[in-house]
Amino acid sequence: MHLSGSITALATPFTSAGEIDFPAWNRLLDAQLAAGTSAVVVAGSTGEAAALDNREYGSLIAAAVAQVAGRVPILAGTGLSNTARTIEQTRLARDSGADIALVVTPPYVRPTQAGLIAHYQAVAEQGGLPVVLYNVPGRTGCDLQPETTATLAVHPNIVGLKEARGDEARWDALYPLASEGFALLSGDDPTFLRAMRGGAAGVISVASNIVPRTFASICRLLASGQPDQADVLEQRLHELFDFLGAEPNPIPVKAILQRLGVGVGLRLPLLSLSADHSAAADRMSNFCRDIESQLQ
Numbered sequence: 569m570h571l572s573g574s575i576t577a578l579a580t581p582f583t584s585a586g587e588i589d590f591p592a593w594n595r596l597l598d599a600q601l602a603a604g605t606s607a608v609v610v611a612g613s614t615g616e617a618a619a620l621d622n623r624e625y626g627s628l629i630a631a632a633v634a635q636v637a638g639r640v641p642i643l644a645g646t647g648l649s650n651t652a653r654t655i656e657q658t659r660l661a662r663d664s665g666a667d668i669a670l671v672v673t674p675p676y677v678r679p680t681q682a683g684l685i686a687h688y689q690a691v692a693e694q695g696g697l698p699v700v701l702y703n704v705p706g707r708t709g710c711d712l713q714p715e716t717t718a719t720l721a722v723h724p725n726i727v728g729l730k731e732a733r734g735d736e737a738r739w740d741a742l743y744p745l746a747s748e749g750f751a752l753l754s755g756d757d758p759t760f761l762r763a764m765r766g767g768a769a770g771v772i773s774v775a776s777n778i779v780p781r782t783f784a785s786i787c788r789l790l791a792s793g794q795p796d797q798a799d800v801l802e803q804r805l806h807e808l809f810d811f812l813g814a815e816p817n818p819i820p821v822k823a824i825l826q827r828l829g830v831g832v833g834l835r836l837p838l839l840s841l842s843a844d845h846s847a848a849a850d851r852m853s854n855f856c857r858d859i860e861s862q863l864q
Contacts, residue, residue, distance in 0.1 A: 569641060569668065569698065571728055571751045572769040573606035573791070574783040576776040577614040579818045580628060581831025588624055590631055592830045596777070597635045603860075604784035605640065605776065608632065609670055611661075612645035613707065614774050614818045619835035625657075626664040633665035646695070647672035647702060651687045658695030669695055670730065670772075672702040673710040681716045692725040699725060704732035704755060714741035721750040728752065730772045734759035743767040758809045761802045764790055774817055775808060778824045778856045781863045804859060811852045814845050827853035 578600070581592035600608055610632045611617040611625055620628065629644050636642060644661035646669040648654045658669045671691055673684060692699045701720060705711035711733075720726050731742060732755035743766055746752045751769040754760035760771040764787070776783035782801060789798035812820045818834070823841035825831055827849060833840050841849055 569727060570748060570769070571607055571641065571668075571700070571753060573771075573787040574604070574776055574780065575607040575609065575643070575753065575770055575772045576600055576605050576780060576783075577609040577612045577772050577774055578632075579777050579822050579825055579831070580611070580615040580620070581825065582833055582835070584832045586833070586835065588620075588628060589831050593628070593631055594635050596825075596830050597632060600776075600780050601636065601639055603780035604788070605780050606770065606784070606787070607641040607643060608636070609643045609645060609772060610666065612643075612670055613672070613704075614777070614821070615645065616818065616835055616838070617645045619838075622660060626660055629661055629664035629666050641667045643668045643670045643700060644697075645670050645672070645702075646691075646697075647674065649674045649677050651690050654687070654691050655694045658691055658697055658699075662696040666697060668700055668727065669697040670700045670702050672704060673708050673712050675708040675710070678710050681713055684710070684712055684716055685719055688720050688726065689723060692723050698727045700728040700730055700751075700753070701726065702730040702732075702755065704730075706732070714738070714745070717742065718745055721745050721747070724749075726750070728769075730755040731763075731768075732756050734763070736762070739763055739766055739768070757812070758806075761786065761790075761798060765795060774821050775805065775812055777821050778828065778853075779805065779808070779860055781860045785863055808852055808855060811845070811848050814848070815841060820845070820849070823849040824853050824856060828856065 581589040644666035646658040703712040728751035734756040754763035
């Protein structure tokens with residue numbers, strides 16, 4: 569299973585009572601499929617996985633599996649700070665129907681590079697799912713180095729990397745690792761186009777929750793040899809990218825989703841978008857509606 573194109577790291581919609589809003593969840597999934605999204609991530613950091621109990625986690629994945637019905641791969645966020653618990657979470661994702669585990673580097677504990685190799689090999693061999701590595705040092709305090717990725721990329725059950733560092737030097741070191749069995753995926757919306765033009769197979773995006781057709785179109789343009797047209801479309805998204813960084817993810821994207829009729833609020837310790845950014849959220853919601861409608 570080779571991942572490519574526009575992959576959405578889905579937000580988890582809640583009701584006003586704070587429960588998972590499954591009707592809204594199904595609408596969000598349907599919108600992604602209709603827009604041409606090539607895979608979805610369920611219960612990642614954008615999906616507030618840390619705020620879900622095991623019952624909710626399994627139910628969210630199972631509902632996605634039922635709604636998607638095999639049309640695109642479903643990745644589940646399974647990475648935790650301990651290897652045994654990550655294996656347990658990966659097995660829960662497998663039993664709930666997920667196709668692939670997206671495994672972030674262990675947060676907070678700051679393992680060595682040798683520790684990361686041992687961790688990922690154990691998860692790949694014991695978790696029951698193919699593994700996509702996920703490096704986002706700004707959140708975890710742990711940076712998966714390219715040399716470590718190279719060691720892990722040859723494992724038959726490790727099928728890709730989501731790299732959230734956007735600097736060119738990091739990507740220059742990663743591009744040679746891409747293969748038919750190991751997909752490089754950008755995890756940084758503002759730099760994803762550059763990464764894909766350099767050799768990344770796709771993007772795992774937050775912004776594609778709200779502009780899925782736009783992201784899918786950019787990826788199709790690149791795949792069909794039209795990079796200049798992809799550039800023109802991507803440049804229209806820069807103000808949106810700035811807004812999505814106004815407060816920690818997924819606060820801004822969920823503010824727009826709420827304005828688009830999908831879900832209400834977040835779970836503590838995350839609060840809804842502050843009033844200072846409300847006008848910008850209104851403006852960006854209208855922008856998302858407009859740019860998506862132009863591509864239909």
